[in-house]
Each structure stands twice: as structure tokens, then as C-alpha cells.
Amino acid sequence: MQISTFDLEEYKKRIIKVIHYIDNHLDTDLSLEKIAEVSAYSPFHFHRIFKLITGETLQNYIIRKKIEKSAFYLAVHKEAEIKDIYFDLGFSSHSVFSKTFKKYYGVPPSEFRKSAPETFHKILQTQSKNGQVDTVFSQYICSIENLLNWTTMNLKIEVKEMPEMNLAAVMSLGLAQVEPSYNILIDWAKKKNLFPGENVKMISVYHDSFKITPADKVRIHACMLLDEKLDKAQGEIFSESIDAGKFVIGRGEVTLHDFEQCWVSLFLWMNKHGYSMRKTFPFEIYHSNFKEHPEGKMIVDFCIPIH
Template identity: 25%
Template sequence: MTAADADAYLARFRRVLEFIDAHLDGDLSVEGLSRVAAFSKFHFHRQFSSLFGMGVYEYVQLQRLKRASYQLAFREQRSIIDVALESGYEGPEAFARAFKKRVGQTPSEFRKQPRWEPWRATYQPLSELRNRHMKPTPQASQVRIIDFPETKVAALQHRGDPRRIGDSVRTFITWRKAHHLHPSRSATFNILYDNPEEVAPEDYRLDICAATDLEVKENPQGVVSKVIPGGRCAVLRHVGSDDTLAATVRYLYAEWLPQSGEELRDFPLVFQRVAFFPDVPEHEAVTDVFLPLK
């Protein structure tokens, strides 16, 4: 098999993974997915498990329950029964049994207070699979240099274990809703002070921000006013899961920057969250990565 043949073979399976992302509330039978890949239904399930290390049914269930967990944790307006039905279950009881078996909490317990450490352990195989088979391949032509405008933001300062960022996101959503700063009207940013791979978990720092000119008064959530300074930035759009976002960041630092002749400005990396999972399929989530330049 040539390299081109191998790439074409893997591309057919990437289409399947993207199709699953986009149709989590639809028919995801082995027969239907084999047609997406244009493989024989008699062999597809063995091809899938041999390549990805898990069966089709297990992968589909994990992806459905991952989306469900995001809806439970971050979209409180979605009822548990609606989440259950959209996840392919006939009712909340079957959904609760499957969810607890995978996550270790019932849907209502997870909605009230998620336990992120076991949740991450459950979904680590999915993260590894995406990093192996759905990693972005940025090109220098996709990097733009822009003048980023000075932007006032309301910021929640996450300090500590990056595995607990979900708790900070939930807190920030509560504040944001109370102040009517919906993401459709108020751009969402992250300011990344540290690389989680290079600092101790207790030292990790990240800000979760919403653009606003409103005065941020003292509040129980601990949200404060900050400013993202204006200036030149290289910007690269990442389309896909947060699981593969590190590869886009690594490209900017390791490949684009050394060849660009540019020098970095003394301000951290900034993300703008343009389209969010679970509101869009995971492979269609959009994050703009801003690298501050002199």
C-alpha cells in the first residue's frame, strides 16, 4: 500500500467520524456508517475497531454521552428528558443507567455538580483518537496578521487544575446570564497565561472572558474587569475539537513563528470562541487563536 492509498483509506474513516459528530441524534447503525465510508457492511465493524481500538457501538455511545454531558453541565435550559431522547434513548431511565455506567454519576447528579476527574478518564480514549486521526493540518497561508482592537472584557480568573475548568465555565455562565451577555452579542475569549503541559496543576492560570463595556461590579462569582490590549496579532482559525487545539497552537509556535521573521509581544496567547460544542457538531467548533506580535 502506498502512502497515498493509506491516506485515502484513513480519509474515508475520518468522514465517518465527522458524520457521527453531525448526526448524533440520528441513525448511526453499522450498515449506515459503512455506506458513508463506502465499505462492505460485513467488514466495516472489524475495520473500525482494528483502526480505532474500540467498536462502532462503543464509539457512538461515548460521543452521544459526551455531548449529553456538555448539555447537562453547560446548557441548563435543556431538560434531561430532551437530552436523553437526543442521545438515542427511549426515555430518561435507560439514559440514566447508561450515563451512570460510563460517568459514575446520574444525569441529575452530574448536572448539579459534575465530577470532572472521572469524566475525563472516561473520555480520554476519545481525546487520543481525535488527536491521532482528526488532527488539523494548518498551512502558513491560513495565518493572517491583523490589528487586534483593544477589547474590554469581564473575566473570570481560573486558577488551579485545568481539569476543573468546567467548574469555572459553569460559574461564568451563571454570571453572564444574569447580565444578559449572550455569546451571540458578546464575544467570548480565553487568555492563556500558562501551558498546562509545563506547569504544576495548582499553578495553572486561564481567564474566561466576555467582551463588554459594562461596569463589572463586585459579584459572588468573582468576575472582574480586564482589558485585552490592542496590537498586531497573528491569527489562525482552528476548526474542530478542543482535543486537537494544542496541535494548532504548536504549529504557530514551532513552525509558523520561526519562519515568519516576527517577534512576540509581551502578552499571553488569546483564544476567541466563535462556535461552541455542543451547539454545533464537535468537528465544526471554531476557535480563533491569536498570537500577539510586536
Template identity: 25%
Template sequence: MTNTSQPAPRAEYTRRMNRVLNYIDQHLDQPLDLRQLADVANFSPYHFHRVFAGWMGETLGDYARRRRLEKAAFRLSCKPAASVLETALATGFGSGEAFARAFKLKFGCTPTEWRRDTRQRLAALALPAGGRHADSNPDQVLGKFDQTPQRGIDDDDVSSNDPGDPMNVSIIDLPAARVAYHRYIGPYGPAIGAFWRATVSPWLQSHGLGGQTCYGVGLDDPSVTPPGKCRYDACVAVPDGFDAAGSADIATLPGGRYAVARFEGRPAAIADAWTWLTRNWLPESGLQCDDRPCFEMFRPDTVTNPQNGLMVCDICIPVRPL
């Protein structure tokens, strides 16, 4: 999915399948009908199941079941006030019993045990070098653009920091952003930097979007989702009326209240920043994640510190009260 010279038919397949994946994520609490999903993809229902399995490497039913359980694991970790039954119903399970059986089969523990052990699990994930966003390196593509040091997002409240130190976090309202995105599916890490350089950067330059704000959106938790199934959207802000071409498609990053922290450091160190925010800051904040995606925001005027060459971005976590 990272080929820069995709023929038009494959690019069209990419767009259609991404729309199906987006639709499934947005309707995990509802029955997913094969015919309806085929209609989203504009494929024949008769052939769609085979097409989906060939594209994703798993059947439609297996994919939906996996995504429901992954979403449930996320909700259990980030929404301590929600009951296990509420989590089950919110992710498409008909009963708490069915949910508990499926959850234990996949994760080896009960939903209650998973929630109880959230802090220990995050602490264990912080020990290996290079975690969730290690070496994502979108700055290697964004850093090629002309940049002048200008004020970023709420610089008075979100300061630059060494990734090893506690971060300053502000709670602000961000507007919704209309974006064009390219989707990468596979292990997080160095491959994401290669994806930005080989696929996204040439597309941005050819469409005159080099000076726009970019976003890196990790859609899955690699501690839960198999590495080969993890999804990442490389996004760029586009104006109304912009028509995406090739394998790119249009989406909206939702607005609302976010915890925003300014990161400045080596790309590999951003994993530690994410871990500190979710393991240390969030549990003490009186807030919790909601169902909107987390993302890294790269403003073209501040993506690289001109004095030290370090990557600069804003880490944005959607939050609501406990």
C-alpha cells in the same frame, strides 16, 4: 495517524473515516444506520463494521453510545436550562429512564448529580498542572513563519494578559471559516505539538498556506473521553475551490457569536486560561456554551509576541444566552 509519509491508500482511509466520525457527531440525536454510515465512508456495508472497529478500536455501536453520553455530559454542564429529558432526546436516547441508566453506568452518578457538581468538577480539574490543552504547542510550528506585529482580532476589547490573571473577554460575531484539517486521535498534551510539527507544518508549507490563519480544535473533553479516544483537528483557512490532498479534508468552522479572549503566555499555561474561562467567567456571564466547537485561533501576524517570544492566540468559545 501522525505519520508524515502516509501512503495514498492510508490517507484515503483517514479521510473517509474522519467523514464518518463527523457525520456521527452531527446526527447523535437520530438513529445511526450501518448502511448509511458505510455510504458516507464509501465502503461496502458488509465490511464496514469490521473496518470501523479495526480503525477506532471499538465497535460502531460502542463508539456511538460513548459519543452520545459524552455529548450529554457536555450539555448537562453547559446548558443548565435544558431538562434531563431534553438532553436525553437531543443525544439519541428514547426515554429519560434509559438515558439515566446508561449515564450512571458510565459516569457513576445520575445526570442531575453530574449537573449539580459541575463547578466542583471543574475546580478539581484545575488543580493538576497541565490540563486540557497543556503543551499543545502549535506555536512551535506556526512560529517558524515570517511574522510582523500587526493588529489582531478586536485588540481594543481583548487584551494580552498573563495566564495567571483574569482575562478580558469580548462577545463578538465571527464569520464561518472554510478550513482544511488534519485530525489527531490520542491523548492531548505534547503529542499535539509533535503532530503540528511533523504532519501539519510540512503540509502547510508544501501547499503555500504558511501565511493563513490556523485553528486548533479540541473536539473532546479529556475529563470525560478516554485519552486515547480524544480527537483534535489542526486546521488552516483555505479559499473556495481549494482541494485538500493526502489525509487532509475540508470542513467549515461555524460562524456566530463567540466569547473571545486573547491569550499570551507559555503554551503549557493555556490550560489554566481555558479552566478560568469555563470555571470562573462563563458561569457569571449570563451566557452558556452551545454545540459548536471551541477552538484556539492563531493569526500568522500575531502568533508570537516579537518582544518576549510568548505564544499569542485567541481562545474562542461559542455562546448563547442562558
């Protein structure tokens, strides 16, 4: 399918709108006809465009998002009834949900929940001898005590209220696309005389978790903090906001290789101190650039929205 650069940018813009709609309406009618209506394309045309941009069919994307979100809720909200989780995500029965869940993670939802400890063990997918995908939980580091010691030495953790944040954002599908997305954002900001600046803050908002979503499919929004809300989308740049509320914030001067350990330790700290995560997205705020540090370090706030 041959397309121009202009067409590709327009397609991306409409797919961003569709993905936002899907994420906010996982419990409603998400038929091809309905989604195509949101995108303002014909169903046939939209189906081809969606797969071109995301690498997945619409149906596969919707099912994957529902199952990944259910896996996250099973691991984090252990007090919630399983039936409430799958009903909220639009599954008609336990049998349908269980069968679909097992297809993705190799075990039924109840077993998955038991195997997913509150220390956020790492979920790995490995090929078994018969070619089936098994879900394997392996501990990220050898003991909780070591992890807590690492946290004390490397992160300053506090719980505080934060105001609403208005952001300009570019969507990344897959970890490899994050840097190109930031380049698009910075080019846009330079034209608006917003970058560089003394108080400029870059923020990555995680709309998926690496624990349950493959790295090449994780959706991350590369964002810049704005003084005022962006009125409308400008090419690939769109408006995003982080609601005001209470957050666990861990600040540290770390390398890119430390990021996963920072997140794991921060979630462990959150659980240990009796907090629970709100149904919204964690994010990182960058206060310096690792490319300007001789050891590749940067000052980062790791932020978890909590009740």
C-alpha cells in the same frame, strides 16, 4: 491485518467522513449498515477498518459520543430538561439513558448535573476498591476568587462578532496526534505555497472536551485559516468552517501548561457575565510559536461561541 500506506490514507479519509456524519446525526439511525453506506465499504470491511483507525468498535464510539455530549449539555445547559437532552440524542427512555450514563460516569444524570458546578470543576475517573469507575469532581484551583484574579492578570477578555472562517483541517484522535497532524497540514501548505507566510494563522478546533472525553480519544482538528474555502478533500486534508457569530475571546501570552487554566477561567468568566455557549465548538487561534520563545510562551486567542 496488513495494509499499505496508500490504503491507510484512504481509510483515514473515509473514517473522517464517517465521524463527521456520526457527530451531525447522533439522533438518527446510526446502524452499522447505514454508516457503512456512508463510508462506501461493506459492513464487515468497514467495521474492521473503523476499529483499526479509531481503536473502538463503531457501537462503542457512537454510545460514548452520545453520553459525552449529554454530560456536556447537563453541565453547561442547566436550564434544559433532562428528557429533552436524551431525546435529542436518540435515547428511547429515561431508564435506558440513565443506565447507560451511570455506566460511564458512575452516577445518574441528575446527580451528575448537581455535582458539576458552573466553575467547570475537573472530572476525574478513579478506580474504586471494587474496580468500578467512580466519577469524582475536584476543584481545579482552590477558590473562584483566585481564578478570577488569575484571569485578570493573564487574559485580556472581550466579546465580539467574528466573520466566517474557512479552514483546511487534519483530524487528530488523541492529544498525542495533534503535533503530527499539524506536520501533515504544514507539509501540504508548503506544497501549495501557503506556508510560511506573514498572515498565516493556525487554529485548533475542539470537537470533544477533556472534561468528559479521555485524552487519548479527544478529537481535535489541526487547522489553517484560508482566504477561500477548500473545494474538496486532498488526502488527509479536508475543509472545515467556523460560522460567523458572537464569541468570548481571551487573549494571553501563555505556556502550554497554562492552557487548561485559561479555558477553565474563560468559561467561568462567561458564566459570571450571563453568557451561554452555542452548540458548536470552541477553538484556539495561535499568533506565535512557543518553540521560538525562550520561555516557551505563545500568544493565543481562546474562543468560545456564545448566544
